[in-house]
Amino acid sequence: MLDKKYNHHDVEFDKYQFWLDNDLFKAGDMSKEPFCVVIPPPNITGKLHLGHAWDTTLQDMIIRYKKMDGYDTLWVPGMDHAGIATQAKIDARLRSEGFNPRDMKKSEWLARAWSWKDEYASIIRQQWAKLGLSLDYSRECFTMDENLSLAVRKVFVDLYNKGFIYRGERIINFDPIAMTALSNIEVIYKEIEGAFYYLKYMIEGTNDYLSVATTRPETLFGDTAVAVHPKDERYKHLIGKRVVLPIANKLIPIIGDEYVDMSFGTGVVKITPAHDPNDFEVGNRHHLDRVRCIKADGHMNDSALKYNGLDRFECRHQLVEDLEKHGLIIKIEKIKHAVGHSERSNAIVEPYLSKQWFVKMDELAEKALDNQNNKDNRVKFIPKRFEKIFTNWMEDIQDWCISRQLWWGHQIPAWYKEDQIYVGMEAPTEDGWVQDSDVLDTWFSSALWPFATLGWPHNLDGRYFPNNVLVTGYDIIFFWVSRMIFQSLEFTKQRPFNDVLIHGLIRDKQGLKMTKSLGNGVDPMDVIEEYGADALRFFLTTNSSPGQDLRYDEDKVTSSWNFINKLWNASRFVLMNLEGFKESDYKLDNSTIIDKWIIYKLNETIKVVRKHMDKYEFNVVGSTLYNFIWDDFCDWYIELSKTNLENQTTKSVLLYVLGNILQLLHPFTPYVTEHIYQMLPLHQKSIMISSYPTYDKSIKWDEDIEKVNIIIEIITKIRTIKQENKIGKDYFLISNLNNEIDILIKDNFDTFNKLLKTKFIESLDNSYKKIDIPFSYGTIILGYKGSDKEDEMLSNLQKERDMLLSNISRREKLLSNEGYINKAPKEIVDEERRKLEEECNKIKFIEEKLSEL
């Protein structure tokens, strides 16, 4: 027997081990059709947050649903080494222990990194277990595993040999805190306060000057020209002359280039090829020198003369003071402008000239875009609008800088000897070759995840590839989804997954993003402790529509808990009444109309649930099940069944419906459904290996089902009248009209008596006051002791009549509209006619009563 109260701790503490012990998460039943999902590997930088809980619960639901529906499901777990992020965390820990990480031997540092990995991997696995995720741990992967590392090297080497990977000297985004290059999308532009400094660049041999506006005066030491537009009437005569670089007192040429926008600023631009990507291009066109004046760590070098060694911002400060002293500043204008920050360290990114490795993107992107026109191999985005976000990005893509100046990651398989380069799977055998010390961007390995986790390049397990669906947030479409798509197309010739289900971000109750700096993050483990994983899961999966963000709201978790508690108590009721129930007692024939009604309702629910499960519309599934369980099953069927609990069929129906409810709900709330399921008189070893309920086409609507709807209508109506007229317990109902409704009532006397807590009787003496309650198929008289309610009665009837009259006139108008009759679907028109008839019928009774009053 179940305890009186649902206790999530008791329910959840041992189930996960039970599933593991029985190998219920293991894939490989070759007799079934495969279904595969790979987990988006969490970073080993810390604990999982609510976003992970949401993302993984969605996947678990899909997997559990498909498994119960007869598929050989494989859900591959794994984690990401997360280069920059993890290295920063490890370094921080080492510093707190008094070490300077960069003074350590690389091998010692790496040993620390691997033990960090083990530590966090084990925390993450515990969290997965708490969430109840049905991951096949025998297939767990890590991005730096041997096989994945091999895959990374192979992809690098092949892309290099095909000419898609090159090494070149470019302006890249450099993070001066993490001390590594970044790709374009790892730079976040933020609006900050800055200034436009208008500087005097004196024209050689004159007292005239050009006014040059810049936001970064400290880069002037790297200027190798100033540019004007060749058609600019103000300046074009100066092209070919020279100006004096302020403070540095160096002569640099005035050049003409169409890059300059005549209408912006002063129309004169200082050109710093080593510190600005646009200037770099201009420099190339005009064969200008590339002079670096800032070092990788953000400090000035000796080109900056007396400012050598200063931090770039300190240099700016002192330089501006000096320029002012020399009268070389015309004005300073405060502005707001977007400045690039590192996604990881939040440092202001320095455009920095250096030699890096790149993936040439144009051709790869084009193939990915073309593939979206291939009906059989296109990736289906859900919701659809995210496909456009993907294609727009791909259409406008730039080369991908993949080298990182870090220790944690896949070392680039390139070796140098003097000015020779060797790129290959293994080191060259001759002496003297030195491997590139850089590692690859984390996303370079993540991009191979869907196939590298399934054995590629050795032997890709084609049974599970392409994956059936990938589930992830819209925030990493560029970082990850798009890169998986083009890498998979390039190396497997197939899409990585058939569908990609995109969800939103978790926000706090105010709608703000959960971040460390705001301290508004919620630890899913705390929520599980307080409400249980099932309540958290139900909240996460049913409270937003696909692609929308989700606000975390503890009140809604509470209501999920309440829902589970309701299910718990309904189950308790069923089990109490099934004491001693044997397999031979189980029979569904000879059912009452009430039994038929709930089975019909259940069947319709199954149909809706399946339809929306298949479309990933879990919010619809959730509310459908919520309403069916709470309203139809608990509020009506259980109540209606109470007069009939001696009947084996009713017991069987209770068992049948509850069993189906547990199965339908299992993907959402695996723990509690497993728990109750195992207490049912007839059950299998685990609910996970039972079959997901199927829709039975042979169960059709009939008049018996309508009869129950009428019973419900009568009960509800009488309750309403009772409350509106403040009639207490002391009342009776009379029905003696010998019509259809009368027969229905006679057949279900007990039910009415029980639910209305009164008696139906044949007649009533005159000491009772009477109220006539009209239905569309007859009238019921309510008799009560107490003061006269004629006024209320009159106003009730008038109110109802007015409403009916307005409905009737609306319907008549509608049904006399030819356009409507001709164009609207027949079922809808028929339904409208039926309702009209019903209302006309009902109003007859009302008019009759009103005339009597």
Add this chain to the structure above:
RNA sequence: GGACGAUUAGCUCAGUUGGUUAGAGCGCUACCUUGACAGGGUAGAGGUCGUAGGUUCGAAUCCUACAUCGUUCACCA
């Protein structure tokens, strides 16, 4: 500036190819120690679906414009 999303009850959100009386949870009102559940039950109140046009027999839903909020991409030194 481009693109996208949101705007529906006091709050947070649904609304399934357009179907006529727009739903839920929480909150609110009144009543109820009913034999599964008071974290419950019963019955209610509460919305001219951001604004203005348009298409249609019919619009929360489709189209156009605008407004407000948000996200994102691209930004000119």
